[in-house]
Amino acid sequence: MSVLTVDVALGERSYPIWIGAGLIDDAGTWRAALRGRHALIVTDEHVAPFYLARVRAGLASLAHATLVLPAGEATKTLDSTSRVFDALAALGASRDGTIIALGGGVVGDLAGFAASCWMRGIDFVQMPTTLLAMVDSSVGGKTGVNVDAGKNLVGAFHQPRAVVADTSTLATLPQREYAAGLAEIVKYGAIGDADFFDWLEANVDALNAHDADALAEAIAFSCRYKAGVVARDERETGERALLNFGHTFGHAFEAERGYGELLHGEAVAIGMTLAAMLSTRMGRAPAADAERLSRLLTRFGLPIAPPPADADALLARMRLDKKNIGGRLRLVLWRGIGQAEIAADIDEHEVRAVLGRSHAGPMRGLG
Numbered sequence: 001m002s003v004l005t006v007d008v009a010l011g012e013r014s015y016p017i018w019i020g021a022g023l024i025d026d027a028g029t030w031r032a033a034l035r036g037r038h039a040l041i042v043t044d045e046h047v048a049p050f051y052l053a054r055v056r057a058g059l060a061s062l063a064h065a066t067l068v069l070p071a072g073e074a075t076k077t078l079d080s081t082s083r084v085f086d087a088l089a090a091l092g093a094s095r096d097g098t099i100i101a102l103g104g105g106v107v108g109d110l111a112g113f114a115a116s117c118w119m120r121g122i123d124f125v126q127m128p129t130t131l132l133a134m135v136d137s138s139v140g141g142k143t144g145v146n147v148d149a150g151k152n153l154v155g156a157f158h159q160p161r162a163v164v165a166d167t168s169t170l171a172t173l174p175q176r177e178y179a180a181g182l183a184e185i186v187k188y189g190a191i192g193d194a195d196f197f198d199w200l201e202a203n204v205d206a207l208n209a210h211d212a213d214a215l216a217e218a219i220a221f222s223c224r225y226k227a228g229v230v231a232r233d234e235r236e237t238g239e240r241a242l243l244n245f246g247h248t249f250g251h252a253f254e255a256e257r258g259y260g261e262l263l264h265g266e267a268v269a270i271g272m273t274l275a276a277m278l279s280t281r282m283g284r285a286p287a288a289d290a291e292r293l294s295r296l297l298t299r300f301g302l303p304i305a306p307p308p309a310d311a312d313a314l315l316a317r318m319r320l321d322k323k324n325i326g327g328r329l330r331l332v333l334w335r336g337i338g339q340a341e342i343a344a345d346i347d348e349h350e351v352r353a354v355l356g357r358s359h360a361g362p363m364r365g366l367g
C-alpha cells in the first residue's frame with residue numbers, strides 16, 4: 001500500500017497527515033501516534049457500521065471504548081461534548097488518554113474540542129472519512145461546537161497528534177458530500193496555485209470517477225497547501241484568512257436559507273463564484289478567470305447560482321463576519337486564479353449587484 005505523508009510543521013506540536021487507501025487497517029502506520037493507555041473512538045451512526053470494527057481491530061490490547069453519536073450538524077453541541085466527557089470518565093481516561101475522531105467534520109470538530117477540554121487537553125487523532133474532512137477540517141487544529149448564538153462560536157485551537165486519511169472510506173460517501181469536498185479542493189487552486197488549478201481542470205473526469213491516484217494527489221496537495229498556511233499563521237492573524245475565499249458569501253446563504261439545505265461545500269462553491277464575479281466587477285480580475293472557476297465547479301457537479309434570498313438580510317449577515325473591521329466589509333477576493341487577497345475597499349452597491357445578478361439560473365439540490 002502506498003502512503004503519502006504530509007507534515008504540519010508546528011514545532012513540538014508538529015504532526016503527520018498520512019494519506020492512502022486502506023490505512024485504517026494498517027495500524028502499523030498509525031498506532032504509534034497513540035501514546036497513552038486509553039483510547040476513546042468517537043464516531044457517528046453512519047460511519048460506525050462501515051469502519052468502527054476495523055479501527056477497533058487496530059487498537060488490539062489498548063484499553064478502549066467507543067461512542068457512536070447521531071450523524072449530522074445537529075450533533076455538534078455542548079450536550080454531545082458532555083457525552084464524550086462521560087465516556088472518557090467511564091473509560092478511566094486520565095491525561096494519557098487519546099480520542100480518535102472517526103468521521104466527517106462534525107465528529108472531528110466535536111471530538112477535537114472535547115480533547116482540548118478534558119483534563120485541560122489530551123491527545124487526539126483525526127481519522128477523516130469525508131473528503132471535506134480530509135482536505136480541510138481535520139487539518140489545522142480548529143475545533144469547536146455550535147451554540148444557539150451561532151455556528152462554531154465555542155471552540156479551541158487544538159492540534160491533533162496525527163491525521164489518518166484512508167481514501168478508500170470515500171467509496172461509501174454519498175455523491176453530494178463528495179462533490180462538496182471537491183469545492184474545498186478547488187478553493188486551494190483558486191486562492192494560491194494556478195498550476196494546481198490547471199491540474200484540476202485536466203483531472204475532472206478522474207476525480208469524478210474516484211480514481212485512486214488522482215484523489216490521493218488532490219488530497220495531498222490540499223493538505224500540503226493548508227498545512228503550509230497553518231504553519232505560517234496558526235491563529236489566523238493574516239494569511240490563514242485567505243482560506244475563507246467564498247466563505248463570507250457562502251455562510252450568509254447557508255444561514256439565510258437555513259442550515260441543512262445547502263451543504264457547506266455547496267455554499268462555498270456559490271460563494272467563490274460570487275467573490276470572483278465581484279472581483280471582475282471591481283476591475284480587480286479578468287472575467288475569463290471567473291468563468292474558468294464556474295466551469296470547473298459545474299463540471300464537479302457543484303452549484304454556482306445561489307437560491308433566492310433577500311439581499312439586505314444577506315448583507316447584514318456578511319457584516320457580522322469575523323474579518324470585518326470597524327463595521328466595514330472586508331472580503332477575500334482575487335486578482336485572478338491563484339491570487340487571492342483580502343479586500344477592504346468594498347463598495348456594498350457592487351456586492352448587491354452581484355447578489356442580485358446571481359439569482360438567475362438553476363440551483364441543484366433545492367426544491
Ligand SMILES: NC(=O)c1ccc[n+]([C@@H]2O[C@H](COP(=O)([O-])OP(=O)(O)OC[C@H]3O[C@@H](n4cnc5c(N)ncnc54)[C@H](O)[C@@H]3O)[C@@H](O)[C@H]2O)c1
Nearest residue numbers: 046071072104105106107129130132133137142169172173
Ligand atoms: N475545523 C475546521 O477547520 C473546519 C473546516 C471546515 C468545516 N468544518 C466543519 O465540518 C463540518 C462539516 O463536515 P462534513 O462535511 O465532513 O460533514 P459531516 O461530518 O456531517 O459528514 C457528512 C455526512 O456524511 C456521513 N459520512 C461521513 N463519512 C462517511 C463515509 N465514509 N461513508 C458514508 N457516510 C459518511 C456523515 O455521517 C454525515 O451524514 C461542519 O460542522 C463545519 O463547521 C470545520
